[in-house]
Amino acid sequence: MQSKETFLLVDCNNFYVSCERLFNPKLEGRPVIVLSNNDGCVVARSQEAKKLGVQMGEPFFQVRERCKAWGVIVYSSNYALYGNLSSRVMEILKTFSPDVEIYSIDEAFLRFDAEMPLEAVASEIRKRVRQWVGIPVSIGIGPTKTLAKAANKIAKSGSSIFDLRSRPVQEEMLHKLVPRDIWGVGRSTAETLQTLGIYTARDFRDAATTLIRRQLGVVGERTQLELQGISCLPLEEATSPQSICRSRSFPHVITDIGIIAEALATHASCVAERLREERCVTSAISVFLEAMRKPSERTRDYFSVAAALPSPTYDTTQLIRAAKQGLERIFRSEMRYKKCGVVALDVAAERDVELDLFTERVDPRRKRLLETMDVVNQGAGKRILTFAATGVGRAWEMRSEKRSPRYMSSWRELAMVMAK
Numbered sequence: 001m002q003s004k005e006t007f008l009l010v011d012c013n014n015f016y017v018s019c020e021r022l023f024n025p026k027l028e029g030r031p032v033i034v035l036s037n038n039d040g041c042v043v044a045r046s047q048e049a050k051k052l053g054v055q056m057g058e059p060f061f062q063v064r065e066r067c068k069a070w071g072v073i074v075y076s077s078n079y080a081l082y083g084n085l086s087s088r089v090m091e092i093l094k095t096f097s098p099d100v101e102i103y104s105i106d107e108a109f110l111r112f113d114a115e116m117p118l119e120a121v122a123s124e125i126r127k128r129v130r131q132w133v134g135i136p137v138s139i140g141i142g143p144t145k146t147l148a149k150a151a152n153k154i155a156k157s158g159s160s161i162f163d164l165r166s167r168p169v170q171e172e173m174l175h176k177l178v179p180r181d182i183w184g185v186g187r188s189t190a191e192t193l194q195t196l197g198i199y200t201a202r203d204f205r206d207a208a209t210t211l212i213r214r215q216l217g218v219v220g221e222r223t224q225l226e227l228q229g230i231s232c233l234p235l236e237e238a239t240s241p242q243s244i245c246r247s248r249s250f251p252h253v254i255t256d257i258g259i260i261a262e263a264l265a266t267h268a269s270c271v272a273e274r275l276r277e278e279r280c281v282t283s284a285i286s287v288f289l290e291a292m293r294k295p296s297e298r299t300r301d302y303f304s305v306a307a308a309l310p311s312p313t314y315d316t317t318q319l320i321r322a323a324k325q326g327l328e329r330i331f332r333s334e335m336r337y338k339k340c341g342v343v344a345l346d347v348a349a350e351r352d353v354e355l356d357l358f359t360e361r362v363d364p365r366r367k368r369l370l371e372t373m374d375v376v377n378q379g380a381g382k383r384i385l386t387f388a389a390t391g392v393g394r395a396w397e398m399r400s401e402k403r404s405p406r407y408m409s410s411w412r413e414l415a416m417v418m419a420k
């Protein structure tokens with residue numbers, strides 16, 4: 001039975017690079033790459049950089065000299081800027097349909113009635129996002145999420161919008177796509193399909209269902225049904241997260257418990273802010289550390305501990321206190337630490353938590369204080385108001401030597417217009 005609904009997958013083109021170009025038009029037409037945390041690996045490339053042979057995930061130290069020779073412009077990740085622009089794009093998408101699944105920072109599925117003139121809708125989405133935010137997007141249209149994803153891949157090759165609803169078009173295009181081009185098919189699955197004589201997406205669609213189920217299980221069978229136009233993957237509605245994690249790698253090995261305590265306090269503060277933003281509370285937290293054995297070895301040791309909180313909370317002070325207590329339990333002075341993090345566990349919506357007679361209530365004055373801190377920090381930039389436990393020197397912070405200004409979230413880094 002063919003689906004009576006249609007999905008659009010809206011994907012921002014080379015998103016991190018597009019964000020950098022938005023505030024620096026001189027980057028248009030030039031090769032640009034963006035690096036991961038601590039300037040480690042390539043995580044985004046412009047089309048020009050792709051043509052030069054820069055690979056996704058390539059360690060920067062391996063490509064540094066080539067980038068210099070080719071004139072590639074290099075940026076550190078600017079997550080504050082990317083997150084802000086992503087939020088603006090997603091808000092625009094919600095004006096076109098109430099059924100939106102934000103799949104990642106730069107992708108979202110939209111669901112529509114199959115009878116709607118969706119190519120015109122897609123064209124208007126592209127126009128509005130480009131005009132209101134400045135980010136180019138590609139859009140795939142399909143009767144299922146998997147086909148919409150495949151259509152989006154085709155759209156990125158040049159047309160910007162591609163409709164994969166008609167059967168003749170599916171016959172032609174699925175024959176050109178290999179299994180690795182199908183959403184959810186990884187390298188090992190693609191190798192398994194190849195041993196079965198399945199070399200294209202169309203081969204996968206038309207293979208015997210019993211064979212696919214036996215080799216790939218129910219997940220593979222659902223993918224096949226999706227390729228046949230039968231929707232098996234509904235939109236995932238936004239719900240309260242079950243856990244919230246905040247972690248960062250250190251730019252160098254750290255052995256000082258005081259410095260790690262400051263890092264964990266900062267992570268706990270960020271987790272608490274996210275809890276308040278989501279109107280949630282947590283009943284327990286986990287603290288973890290990652291250590292290197294020797295500089296020449298990639299082997300890592302992991303240490304973690306979880307602890308229940310006295311009552312469900314989003315209070316920054318309680319989370320910092322619990323994080324520092326956890327650190328004292330797992331810290332070993334002889335280890336060389338490279339990463340740490342805090343995870344809020346058993347997260348629940350504040351409205352759904354029922355407190356018993358003996359559970360400590362949140363002091364209204366304390367709640368107003370935390371909310372005031374959030375408002376000030378959101379308006380004036382992060383770290384305007386912080387807890388002393390997060391420290392001042394921040395020797396643990398990630399290396400980000402090539403980061404562009406945070407144009408949309410820091411007063412100190414606003415773009416300046418000089419009058420002549």
